[in-house]
Structures are given as structure tokens and as C-alpha cells.
Amino acid sequence: MIFLDHLxxxxxLGSIYAIIAxxxxxxxxxxxxxxxxxxxxxMVGAYIAFCGLQYWGxxxxxxFLLSMLFCTLLGVTIExxxxxxxxxxPSLAVLITAIGMSYLLQNIxxxxxxxxxxxxxxxxxxxxxxxxxxxxxxxxxxxxxxxNVVIMITLTLFTSRTKLGKAMRCVSEDRGAAELMxxxxxxxxxxxxxxxxxLAAIAGVLLCSSYPILQPTTGSMPGIKAFTAAVFGxxxxxxxxxxxxxxxxxxEIFGKAYISTELGDxxxxxxxxxxxxxxxxxxxxxxxxxxx
Amino acid sequence: xxxxxxxxxxxxxxTYALVIGAYIILQNMIGAKAISRxxxxxxxxxxxxxxxxxxxxxxxxxxxxxxxxxxxFMSIGAxxxxxxxxxxxxxxDMQDPTLRxxxxxxxxxxxxxxxxxxxxxxxxRLRGDYLAIVTLAFGEIIRNLVNVLYVGTADGxxxxxFLNKKLPEDVIMLVDGAKGAVKIKPISTxxxxxxxxxxxxxxxxxLVNSRAGRAIQATRDNRIAAESMGVSVTKYKMMAFxxxxxLAGMAGALYGLNxxxxxxxxxxxxxxxxxxxxxxxxxxxxxxxSVISATFLTVxxxxxxxxxxxxxxxxxxxxxxxxxxxNNPLLRSVFSRAFAPVKSLFxxxxxxxxxxxxxxxx
Numbered sequence: 001m002i003f004l005d006h007l008x009x010x011x012x013l014g015s016i017y018a019i020i021a022x023x024x025x026x027x028x029x030x031x032x033x034x035x036x037x038x039x040x041x042x043m044v045g046a047y048i049a050f051c052g053l054q055y056w057g058x059x060x061x062x063x064f065l066l067s068m069l070f071c072t073l074l075g076v077t078i079e080x081x082x083x084x085x086x087x088x089x090p091s092l093a094v095l096i097t098a099i100g101m102s103y104l105l106q107n108i109x110x111x112x113x114x115x116x117x118x119x120x121x122x123x124x125x126x127x128x129x130x131x132x133x134x135x136x137x138x139x140x141x142x143x144x145x146x147x148n149v150v151i152m153i154t155l156t157l158f159t160s161r162t163k164l165g166k167a168m169r170c171v172s173e174d175r176g177a178a179e180l181m182x183x184x185x186x187x188x189x190x191x192x193x194x195x196x197x198x199l200a201a202i203a204g205v206l207l208c209s210s211y212p213i214l215q216p217t218t219g220s221m222p223g224i225k226a227f228t229a230a231v232f233g234x235x236x237x238x239x240x241x242x243x244x245x246x247x248x249x250x251x252e253i254f255g256k257a258y259i260s261t262e263l264g265d266x267x268x269x270x271x272x273x274x275x276x277x278x279x280x281x282x283x284x285x286x287x288x289x290x291x292x
Numbered sequence: 293x294x295x296x297x298x299x300x301x302x303x304x305x306x307t308y309a310l311v312i313g314a315y316i317i318l319q320n321m322i323g324a325k326a327i328s329r330x331x332x333x334x335x336x337x338x339x340x341x342x343x344x345x346x347x348x349x350x351x352x353x354x355x356x357x358x359x360x361x362x363x364x365f366m367s368i369g370a371x372x373x374x375x376x377x378x379x380x381x382x383x384x385d386m387q388d389p390t391l392r393x394x395x396x397x398x399x400x401x402x403x404x405x406x407x408x409x410x411x412x413x414x415x416x417r418l419r420g421d422y423l424a425i426v427t428l429a430f431g432e433i434i435r436n437l438v439n440v441l442y443v444g445t446a447d448g449x450x451x452x453x454f455l456n457k458k459l460p461e462d463v464i465m466l467v468d469g470a471k472g473a474v475k476i477k478p479i480s481t482x483x484x485x486x487x488x489x490x491x492x493x494x495x496x497x498x499l500v501n502s503r504a505g506r507a508i509q510a511t512r513d514n515r516i517a518a519e520s521m522g523v524s525v526t527k528y529k530m531m532a533f534x535x536x537x538x539l540a541g542m543a544g545a546l547y548g549l550n551x552x553x554x555x556x557x558x559x560x561x562x563x564x565x566x567x568x569x570x571x572x573x574x575x576x577x578x579x580x581x582s583v584i585s586a587t588f589l590t591v592x593x594x595x596x597x598x599x600x601x602x603x604x605x606x607x608x609x610x611x612x613x614x615x616x617x618x619n620n621p622l623l624r625s626v627f628s629r630a631f632a633p634v635k636s637l638f639x640x641x642x643x644x645x646x647x648x649x650x651x652x653x654x
Contacts, residue, residue, distance in 0.1 A: 034421065082612055089619035092358070096572045099565055100611035107605040224428070224561060231425040260455060266436035269429035273414065276426055280418050 001134050006257045007250065012141040012210060014249020015148035019203040020226030021233070021241035022155065023196030029172040029236035030192045033091060036098040037078060038200060039223015040105035045071045045201030046120070046208045046218060047113055053121045060123040068201040075197025076190050084186065102220075109216040120212035125205070140209040147206060151199065152242050159238065168192060172236065225252075225268070232272050234285020243283055248272075304497045307580045311493065315486045322482070330594055338590045339485025340366075340547035343492045345570035345586040346579055347539035352568070353577035354500050355532035356512030357416070358424040361431025362567050365537045367438060367559035368407055369400030369544025374473035374554055375443055375450070376400075376545075378466040381477065383448035389479040397488065397545040404541020407434075408534040416529045431564055439556045443467040472555035473548065480550040488546055489583075492539050496579060499535065508532050509577075573614060 020042060027035045045067045052063030082101050086094045126140035159165035170178040171188045179185050207222060208214050225248060233244025248268060255267035275283065318335065321327045344366060351359045373396035380386040380395060411430050418426055442453040444463030451459050457469070467473045499505045507528045510518040519525050548554040570589055574581030592610075596603035617623050 028421075082616070085616050085620040085623075088621060089615075092352075092572050092576065093615050093619040096569055097612055097615040099569065100608050100615065103604060103608035104612065107608060111602075111605065220562075224432075228425060228429065231422060235421060260440075262440045262455070263436055266433045269433050269436075272429050273426055276418060276422055277414050280422060282422070 002257075004135060006253050008135070008137055008141055008145075010250030010253035011246060012144045012249070013253060014246035015144045016203055016207050016210070016222065016245075017226045017229045017249050018148055018242045018245025019151060019199050019206070020222060021230040021245040022151070022238065023199050023203075024227050024230040025233075025235055025238060025241040026168075026192050026196050028230070030168060031079075031083065031189050033083065033094045034098065034227070035083075035193075035196070036095065036223075037101035037105055038196065039219040039221075039226070040102045040109075041071055041075060041078075041197050041200040041219070042204040042207065042223065043109060043214075043216060043219030044074060044105060045197075045204035046214055047109060047118075048201070049205045050118060050120055050208070050214055053123065054118075060125070064202075064205050067205060068198045071197040071201035071204075072194045075193040075200070079190055079193040084189075106216045106220070113216070115215065117213045117215040120208035120214050123209065125209040126212070138210075140206070144206045144210065147202060148242075148246075151202070155195075155238060164188075164191060228269070228272055231282055232275060234282030237282070237284045237286075240282055240284035247283075300501055303580070304501070307493060307497065307583065308490070310580070311486075311489060311583065315482075318482070330597075331591070334590060334594060335482040336480045336485045336550040337547060338587050339482070339489050340543040340550075341567070341570065341586040341590050342489050342583050343539055343543035343546070344567045345574065345582040346492050346496050347536040347543070348567050349571045349574070349577065349579060349582045350496055350499070350532050350539075351536045352571055353575075354505065354512065355508050355529050357529065357533070358421075359427040359533075359536075360424050360561065360564050360568065361411075361427035361429070361434070362536070362540055363559040363561070363563035364431035364434035365404045365408065365540035366544035366547065366563070367434060367554075367556065368404045369541030370548030370554045370559070371438055371441075371467060371473055371544075372403040372541065373397060373400040373545025373548045374476050375466050377479065377549055378464075378473075378476065379445050379450055382445045382464050389477075390484075393479045393481075393484055393546075393549060396549060397484075397542050400545030400548075401538040401542040404544065405534055405538040408537025409530075412530050412533040412537075416526060416533060428561060428564070431559075431561060435556050435559060438467075438472075439470050441467055442469055470556065472553050472558075474553055476549060476552050476554065478550055478552060480546050485546055488542055492542075493579065493583075495535065495539070499532075500579075504528060504531060569611065573611075 020038065023038050023041075024035065027033065027038070048067040048070045049063050052058040052066050053060060056063075058066065078101055082097050083094060086097060124139070125143045126138065128139045130137050130139060130142060157165075159169055167178070167183045167188050168191065170181065170183055171185055175185055178188075203222075204219070208218070226245060229244040229248040230241045231244070232248060233240030233242070235241075251271050252264055252268045256264035259267060279285075318327070322332065344362060348359065348362045351357055351362075376399040377392050377396040380392050386392055411427075415423060415426050415430070440455045442457050442459060443466045444451045444453075444459045445466055446460050446463040450466075451463055453459050459465075465474060500508070507518070507523045508531065510521070510523055511525045511528055515525055544559075566589075567586075570586040571582055573589065574583070574585035589607075593603050593607055596606055617627070
């Protein structure tokens with residue numbers, strides 16, 4: 001029973017990582033850049049939801065939708081102002097810009113909301129516990145796992161069935177050819193950022209429902225872990241991000257429960273290293289062929 | 293002497309001259325008490341960050357591998373340095389700070405180098421972003437491990453414990469888990485920092501201008517071409533990686549012995565990123581650029597102190613703007629046109645001919 005408990009907690013944490021990792025992996029697949037500011041968009045999303053609930057007295061659903069809307073706009077704005085001028089620049093320059101963006105978001109949050117941790121209010125997500133036989137599952141866990149499943153199905157359908165989704169896949173495969181076929185590359189990249197940032201807002205709300213401490217650095221560690229998860233599953237691959245995120249969460253919870261609490265993170269990263277050594281392109285990533 | 297060779301020599305000499313000049317000026321300013329306290333306290337950290345930036349530049353700029361775990365080596369160096377220095381003082385009653393610092397720095401370098409080899413073997417099999425994420429993972433693992441490390445000294449011997457504090461009773465604690473390395477006697481000096489910076493510059497500049505250095509750059513420019521010319525890619529990538537690790541370890545020991553405690557949270561992923569920012573802002577493969585940007589960006593938050601809460605905000609904005617202005621082709625052409633009259637003053641030969649060629653090619 002304890003084992004099952006840990007497994008469910010792991011799945012829940014893993015679902016959060018997976019939702020964040022989706023943002024990383026989609027942006028990487030299309031814009032070929034590591035968006036380091038993604039973790040901080042999560043934090044902003046959580047803060048907006050917090051304000052909606054705490055200060056503006058919005059109903060939870062409205063607060064969450066507002067947070068998603070805000071993050072979508074934020075993501076598109078960041079892309080337009082900071083990343084678009086650097087489309088042709090070397091990838092390291094874009095990486096540093098993303099890091100600068102991450103600092104910027106953290107410090108703006110610090111100025112607006114202060115350094116003191118805020119406690120995220122209780123909503124329908126984390127309000128109750130559900131008893132299943134001997135298992136006692138918090139509703140936050142269930143909602144997180146359900147949200148993950150819904151997002152996974154929607155995204156898969158979106159990328160495989162819709163015109164916009166197909167355009168996204170084209171751009172990620174060959175930007176030049178996609179442009180020649182009449183796809184608006186800039187708009188597609190903006191769309192990717194919009195989707196990724198909306199997912200980040202969802203992840204922020206879910207993260208703070210399970211771990212209700214909110215401060216300007218809340219997003220950075222989950223961000224790094226989710227980035228790891230995206231690489232773990234094979235960066236650029238949507239099912240890979242899902243798989244990587246869930247596995248990472250389960251490994252983290254089991255490592256903390258059965259091996260050592262202090263070394264939980266070390267275990268996660270050690271597993272990552274071993275996997276990458278055996279499969280250098282991640283679990284579901286396609287190995288890159290070099291042409292001479 | 294060929295023209296390219298002379299150019300490289302002049303570049304090296306300018307680098308050395310600038311560092312030595314800065315040292316002499318600062319020493320005189322300290323002597324004349326013309327330097328503020330906060331800036332004086334920054335001198336040793338600046339030296340440490342210069343070494344970090346130059347050594348990371350060796351990995352990223354010259355060997356072309358993105359490493360995100362450089363602070364891990366620094367923390368190994370800082371811990372080893374603190375342990376060695378504390379142990380020498382407690383066990384052998386070695387009072388001479390210079391000797392203790394030297395031994396601590398050497399030991400920090402050696403141990404970081406050993407870790408560099410151990411980490412380099414698996415890491416350098418990977419490429420690109422995967423290599424980056426694995427170095428990040430190693431950095432985090434190192435931080436996690438020192439978080440549960442306990443070291444004490446008793447009767448001239450070192451006692452190590454891991455995860456739990458199982459040390460003898462009468463032990464003098466040197467490293468105390470999450471509290472970090474405690475009760476360090478600060479022995480780092482600006483002169484020591486300057487000497488280390490010079491050693492680093494001599495090592496790195498000589499390495500990159502040697503046969504091995506050219507091999508390292510060849511593996512960066514085209515791995516397959518280098519391999520088919522008989523350059524052992526693994527060997528030379530390893531050489532760059534381990535050299536950088538040793539230098540980072542030395543910088544760590546210098547940095548750690550500058551204050552009374554060293555805590556694991558000082559060497560997080562963010563610290564690795566900071567060094568990366570120094571390197572990229574200074575220019576990849578540009579050693580002098582790393583020195584200047586490390587100095588400037590270490591002093592900048594201190595200068596911005598009057599803005600108090602805004603200083604990191606300003607720092608972030610400066611970072612983004614600099615990256616956009618230096619990398620956007622449109623803005624760049626505007627800049628180069630604006631600076632063209634200034635540039636032509638420094639140019640000896642007439643550039644008109646080459647410009648015309650460029651115009652025709654377009």
C-alpha cells in the first residue's frame with residue numbers, strides 16, 4: 001500500500017514535470033532553442049492565479065483561465081521582443097538571452113510580490129481527499145494526472161490532425177522548406193510559444209496546488225527538472241516529454257522514499273546520465289545521422 | 293614570423309599587460325587607500341571569476357562543448373581547499389598562510405582534475421545539448437553529495453562521514469553537511485589571486501596556441517574532418533575539459549578560502565550559468581574578453597547597489613539588450629555604419645577594395 005501511495009505521488013509529480021517538459025520540447029523542436037525562461041513563466045502563472053483567487057476574489061476556474069491567458073500573452077511577447085530578433089544568431093546567444101529573460105521575470109516577480117513565500121489558497125483542486133480502499137489520494141493528485149492525460153490526448157490530436165499542428169511539425173522538420181510551402185514560420189513559432197506558455201500556466205497552478213508554497217524562485221527547480229525530463233525522453237519529441245516527465249517524477253519519489261531523502265535529486269540526475277549513456281538521444285529521440 | 297603568428301603574440305602580450313597593469317594600479321590604490329571597502333572585498337572574487345570564465349571559455353569557446361556544470365568543479369575546489377587548509381592548521385600547526393594557501397590551491401586543482409577525468413569519460417561521448425544536460429546533472433549531483441558530507445580532523449588524521457554524522461567525539465569539524473565548510477581562516481589575498489590569474493592565462497593562452505590547441509579547435513570546427521586528419525577527438529576534448537576542471541578547482545580553493553564559510557548553495561546551477569554569461573558576453577574563444585566581462589559583470593551588481601532592488605533587474609535587461617544588439621544582423625549593420633569613421637582611423641591599409649568585393653558577392 002505504501003508502495004502504491006508512492007507510485008501515485010510519483011505519477012502526480014511526474015505529470016507536472018511532463019506538462020512543463022512539453023513546453024520545453026515543443027519550443028526546442030520548432031525554434032531549436034532552450035527556453036530557460038519557461039520555468040519562470042510557470043511561476044508567473046501561479047502568481048496570477050494566486051492573485052485572482054486571493055485578491056480579486058475570482059472563482060477558481062476564472063482565475064486559472066486568466067492565468068493561462070496572461071501566460072499565453074507573456075510567452076508570445078517574450079518571443080516577439082527577445083527571441084525573434086535573434087532568429088539567425090548562434091544558439092548560445094539565444095540561450096543567454098533566455099537566461100536574461102529568466103532573471104528578468106524572477107526579479108519583476110520579486111518586485112511585485114516580494115521575497116516572502118505566499119501560500120497558495122485551497123481550491124477545488126486540492127480541497128479534499130478521496131478514499132479508494134486503503135488508499136488515501138488527495139484530489140490534487142487526481143486532478144494533476146487527469147489534466148496530464150487530457151493535455152496529452154489534445155496535443156497529439158492537435159499536432160496530427162489540424163492544419164496548424166501539421167504546420168508546426170513541418171517547421172520543426174525543415175524551416176526553409178516549410179517557408180517555401182507557404183507556411184508562416186514566425187506565426188507558427190509564436191503559436192508554439194503560446195501553447196507552451198499556456199501549458200506552463202496550467203503546470204504552475206497544479207504545482208502550487210500540490211506544493212502550496214509560492215515565491216519568485218518556485219519555477220526554477222521544476223523548470224530544470226522538466227528540462228531534464230525533456231532530454232531524458234528525447235528532446236523535440238512530444239510523447240518523449242510525457243514519458244520522460246512521468247518517469248522522472250516516479251524515480252524522484254521512489255528515490256526519496258526508499259534510498260535517501262537528501263539524495264533524491266542526485267538519484268534523478270544519476271539515472272538520467274545512465275540513460276543518456278546507453279541511449280544518447282534520449283528514450284524516444286531519433287538518433288541524429290551525420291552527413292559528410 | 294608570419295603575420296598570423298605576430299597577431300597572436302601581440303594579442304597575448306596585450307592580455308598579460310592589461311592584467312599586470314590592472315594589478316599594479318589596484319595595488320597602488322589599496323596602498324593609497326583610494327579604493328572603497330566593498331570594491332576591495334571584491335578583488336579576490338573577481339580573480340576567482342576571471343579564472344572560472346577563462347577556463348570555461350577553454351571548454352566552450354575552444355573545444356566547442358557547452359558545459360553547464362562548471363560551478364561543480366569550483367565547489368570541489370572550494371571544499372578541498374577548505375579541508376586541506378583546516379587540516380594543515382589543526383594537525384601540523386602550519387601557521388604560514390602563503391604555504392597553506394598554495395597547498396590548498398594545488399590540492400583543490402588536483403581533486404577537481406580527478407573529478408574532471410571521471411566525469412569527462414562518460415560526458416564527452418555525448419554531443420550538443422545532451423552533453424550540456426549531463427554536465428548540468430553532474431553539477432547538481434556534486435552539490436547534492438557535498439550537502440551530506442561530513443569531514444573532521446582529530447589526532448592529525450582526517451575523518452570522513454557520509455549521510456550521517458558518524459565522526460569521533462573529539463573531532464574538529466571542517467565540513468558540516470548542509471552548513472558547509474565551517475570556521476575557515478580566510479587566507480586568500482589579492483596578490484595570490486593575481487598570481488593564479490596569470491598562471492591561468494599562461495596555461496590557457498599557451499595551450500590554445502600550441503599544436504594541441506590547434507587540434508582542440510579543429511575538433512570544434514569539424515569533428516569528422518579532424519578525425520580523418522588523425523586527430524584523436526576524445527583525447528583533445530578530454531585535455532580541454534580536464535584542464536578547465538583543474539583551473540576551476542584552483543579558483544574554487546581561492547574563492548573558498550576568502551571567506552569564513554563555504555556552503556553548497558553557493559555553487560548551484562545558477563552559478564554555472566553566471567560563468568557562462570561571462571564567457572558568452574566576453575566572446576567565445578576570446579580570452580581577454582572573458583577577463584574583461586568577468587571583471588565588469590562582477591563589479592556591475594555592486595555598482596548598481598544604489599538601485600537596491602532594481603539591480604538584478606537592470607542586470608537582466610543589460611544582458612538581454614547586449615545579446616540582441618550584438619547578434620541582430622540589422623542592428624549590427626547600423627552599428628558598424630555608425631562606427632565606420634572611428635574604425636577607419638585604426639585601419640592602416642585601404643579597405644575600399646575588399647568592400648567592393650563584398651558588395652559584388654552580394
